[in-house]
Amino acid sequence: MASRPHRIAPLAVLAAAFIWWSCGEDQEVPVAPGLDDLAPQLSTQSPPAGGGSGAIFTTTPDGGIVNENVRYEGKNEVYLDGGPPPNAPAHAAGLDEGFYVFQITDPPGKLLLSADPARCRIVHVNADGVIDQLMAPTDNSVTDPDGNTVVDYTAATTDNWADSKTNGKFDYSQEPCHQDPNGDGTPGTDPVDVPGFFGLGRHDTNTDVDHGLDKDAIVVQMMPYGTTPNPGGVYKAWMTPIQAYVDVKNADLNQIPSDKNGKVRPHDCPDFCADADVGFVPSNRYTKTDNFKVTEQFPAEITVRKFNDLNGNGMWDADEPEIGVDECVVPSGTDEGDIRACSDPDAGGWPFDYTEPLDGGTKTQTFYTPETFVAGIAGTYTAEEFFLTDWVQSASRLDGTYLDPVQKAVSVDVLAIEPGETHEIVFGNWKFSTKSGMKFNDLNANGVKDADEPGLEGWTIFVDYNDNGSLDEGEPSAVTGSDGTYTITGIEPGTFKVREVLQSGWTCSFPNPGAPDALGVVASTACYHEETFTSGSAKTDNDFGNWTTATKSGKKFHDLNGNGQNDSEPGLEGWTIFVDYNDNASLDEGEPSAATGSDGTYQITGIVPGTWKVREVLQEGWTCSYPSPCYHEETFDSGEAETGNDFGNWFPAVKKGMKFWDQNKNHVNDGEPGVEGWTIELFGTAGDGTVVLMTTTTDVNGNYEFTNVPPGSYTVCEVMLDGWAQFFPTAGANCSQFDNTADHLHIHGAVGYDITLSSQDVDGGNDFGNVPLEGCTPGYWKQDQHFDSWVPTGFSPDDQLVGLFSEAGNEPYASHLADQDSGDPDVLIGNATLLQALRFGGGETVADKAEILLRAAVASVLNAAHPDVAFGYSVTQIVDLVNAALASQDPNQIIDLATELDGANNAVNGCPLN
Known part of the structure; x- marks a missing residue:
């Protein structure tokens, strides 16, 4: 995720969309859904599942810096932020979805400082775990989970609310809830037209710069609230699910805080405070709190950063990236420690725990680099980095000084007695590198990896830290797999030689191949790769090539499918394979040869250098299908090992x-x-x-x-x-x-x-x-006493003709009135049944001739469909032929097909169903 500048955004430059409402009885509330919409949800909503996940933070008016704590110079600067902090992955620290009530108290929570009713302090958290709406107040009632009406707001709001500074009384319509004090469109920045609440603000809302665009997050101003009696100017922000609140308060979200009479020692209230709101239960596991401080002090700033120590020297060099700015990491899960682009939603800055002094104790929370904190009180502040998979810490720096030894947790003592006090904690880490490549069999011993050369399994490749040419304890290594590939992990930053452990009888030909010798073979002059490894680097294509003594081997396979390829087919035993020195296609004395074994394999040894054809002695009746022509022409160099030269044959x-x-x-x-x-x-x-x-x-x-x-x-x-x-x-x-x-x-x-x-x-x-061939005529099929013969065909006399021959439903046939030879009334072809079609007559028009064809076609379909009739057509063939003839509207084609089908119906072997 992208980083942001480490500063507080000035209030004057915020491009925020402020939202406010009035709680007055005569005011419309059109801006956002209110408790009218919330009431039915209150009746069914249970406290969030999962033990109350997530956290809340106090923040600046744009949400730019969370956990501001002590940097605020005025109460109107304090905003509520629920959800992920800056530089964290998008899914971190999100709250459970639902409606919440917030309040401001003194640090112990004994005195309520929020001056407006709880119904003015309701927010909604969406499924992404961030605040996305400040709810509008309402006069309506709410219903408890049992369906009982608990509070009628109209009745409850007839009481006046009091201001402790002037003891003035103000009716409900003047209650400062979500309203612009003087109508200038800028809530919270000008005097309020209510005595005793000068410049307090009224729950402004601004877009949260962290997650406003992707999660619709907002921040909500905490005002109005009284001044804390805490000598150090410390306040506590609370937020609890609305159902947890109404379970205690009997759904009374409308109670107006009442100023305590007199001063309650030792908690002097400078202006306004009230008894603690019992709806906020400190022990409730869903209640979230955060302390902050409003005072004109000289807070210190502490910035925590992390760099990728590419060369592992424990120093932040100019070209080394900052994590959370230039690149990001995956903080957890199966991909923990992976370096990703900061646009990746699963990646962020480096996670660390930040511990600060609070109320005589300490408070620890997890953040992600880079992060700037405000330390407003003197004391010790500590940043402790997380350890991620495959990473090694190489540096810790405090205010420009590198610490020796390296510290996982770095503490700084803050004085907070004069302006400009800043501190910087920097952690440096490097990630193990990898080295990969292939060990190949240099078949032609030319010192080059050719396309057809296979890998070699079981060879050890290692990083020679001490450059002594041997694999020593502690030096990273890997063994090549069945395909010859290898990957060495756990390599420290530095410049090292990568070598192979040479096996007996083999010669290294790559890397650094020398010139060919008299036999044309090549040996390496320096069998190693020299590489510079930086943090997290992955060196690839570092191959090694070797060759050994010369042989010729292959397999004689039974080419069962005759395709000229060996498809894992069996071998042929007892076939002679030979090297044809004189190229006369015959096995002569002195020419090397070998007989195939039971699996069809062979190996020819003792082959002199040169270019020769390798052939088989063909046996009678067999055809050579591989290779084509039936020989392999090979160039043999001294020490070469030729494999895979197969022969395939088939028999008819x-x-x-x-x-x-x-x-x-x-x-x-x-x-x-x-x-x-x-x-x-x-x-x-x-x-x-x-x-x-x-x-x-x-x-x-x-x-x-x-x-x-x-x-x-x-x-x-x-x-x-x-x-x-x-x-x-x-x-x-x-x-x-x-x-x-x-x-x-x-x-x-x-x-x-x-x-x-x-x-x-x-x-x-x-x-x-x-x-x-057999067949039954239309005259047979139309007789009542033969209707039982229809049953095995799957057809019925009442089936529609057009359901079988679709073209009969088109003109000029559908509306043609067909004759019935039985004396029955004439019928439209488009409405006729199969039985009626068997009784069609004929005539001279195209439609008349169609009657003749359809009569013969229905009989043919019944013949073809009956299992005991040996008929010359299938049902599909008949239907296709008839539809094609009808579509042509050619009387000759129609009559020709009718004649053909009538001939089949009158087959020489007669009707077997009589």
Whole structure:
């Protein structure tokens, strides 16, 4: 959060929006909601939960400095501030939401100094924990939590209120509550037209500069109140939830404080005081208090600051940032100690406890740097910083002098006897740094981290504080992870060398690589990084590279899906891999080789320097899918370790199945006879992306087989024969999408199989079952004695025609009066049922021809939907075809479709439902 100047904003420059009201009986109160709105809430509001969180503070007229305490030179300068203090995170010290009453007393709380009724001193705290409204007074009554009317304000306010200085009596309308004394628009700065209350002010409200913009916070003037009898000029501000107040006072917020008769020793009242208001219960855990002082003294100022000691030298150098100004920290939680921008709502200044003398004892509160305090009485004041995660305190300074040893808590003795006394407490801390990078396997030993070079696990990297080349106790270190990365934490500020602990058989080639030797390999001339660490710095990309003796290794894998990649597939045992010195593609004597193990891995040793191709000895029937072409060309340098040079192969798959006659139409192959000469297609994409289309026909037993199928993903479909309907499978791949396409100039069975074939698979069981086509005519479906046959279809004779064929509800069809062949009255197509459509006639107009089509279409839908009818169309196909024909309004297209559907309804195998 942003910091502010450490000063009191002059009253004359405040751009505040003052709010005031009159408590008079004849006054309107239009500015803010009053107790009229508050009454129903009083009846249900319970004291705040959580034990009464948050705090209150006295502050300046703009809220610029909280806990002002002793700096006020006049009572009208004292304002009430509820909520977070400056430089704190936005969620700190917030009050519980609700309505509160405030008052001013002497320090012990025995004498009430507030001169107006409690109803003039009600504020609201919003959900963000800050005061956002001073409530307008009202004459109305309030209700207790039990629903009982407790006080009638109109009756209660007939009493006069008295002023102790003149003993004058003033009626209720003159009560100085939230009003501008002389009408000049500046409450609290001019004489009040009421004897005895000269210049007291009347609860002005100003925007709180800390949280006014983001939380709608305001500060509220405490006036009017009498002068404290305390010899040191000390007052106490109180605030308590309104429900806690009315529980004691019987909801009497309207009682006018009455001046005590005479002086009550030892508490002489200079002007006005009254008996303590019993509504404020000191022991109540929800009651908040804060002491302040009004006197013309010479208060001292104490400023507490914190700097980030970047170089850890215990001195605040010119370029080092101030925490709470230049950068902020997260004060608590899982991110405690993180450095953030001050605009981050979770970050703020550095937290510290501030202890000051108070009423013969001390008072301690938490604040956030930077903060300026007013110390108006002589005594000892202490600032004690919090310890945050991963931070180390390196400095403490009092009034320009660094303390040795460093002090977590710094105290200052304040004299407060002359103007201009100031003190400054400064804390300095530094945060541990980190160092990260990667330990990589320098495969080509060229002293450079190339893109394909992997990390090395289990290597120790350390900060060599004493520069002796060895890892000593107390020196920060880290071990590289499985990917070779490391992060060293806990590094102090300073300039140090970062080294590796060299392992046996390895050579460091980076950092600081030297020139290649005769074999082309590189060694480092100085295997370390030299870095300057500052507080909280994070050094990255500090890598180390090493190489070891030369080998060639890899894996022979079974490329099950034929995609030319090793997808964690199993190895192939017993394959020979060799280095083809003479590049003749054959294994010759003297060429290094190795046989793959049970997991398919191999390792070739004894490879002479040079550039060679590494090949496999291909076995019969197999196809090499990786690499392409089937070799790795590598440059071997002395001492190089080449890994990951794999080979992948696949073997063709076989796909089998059967075409059977489903004679009992139960959608199951019950050992029924096969059908010979039926075309089956397999099409899709091989693992390497090649498009595959294969065709075969069933043999005398109805069996089919595809051989030499590359691994891949395919669809298997049957090509339909005229006069047959598909009865198995009933669910699976959508083969209709391939009908009459460029590669398939025929009709397929609607359902097929989506399959995935792997290398060496022999996949069977994907059968197809068919029966000769069947169909029942419109004449069958419209007969009353056949209505039972409708039941399995899911349709009813009374279903609306347009509910099935939506285009029939459009013109020129909807309003067309269709003939009924049964002699029944004609019916509009748009109003017809399915049964009425089966009785349609016909004619010459487009709408007449639509009658013919709809009659045939309804019968076709019933045939397609009935489980015991082997029909050549699905319901969806019929609906789509009919709607398209009707939408065209082409009589030829309509009649052609009607003829086609009538043909299906009159299938050669007849109606199986007769």
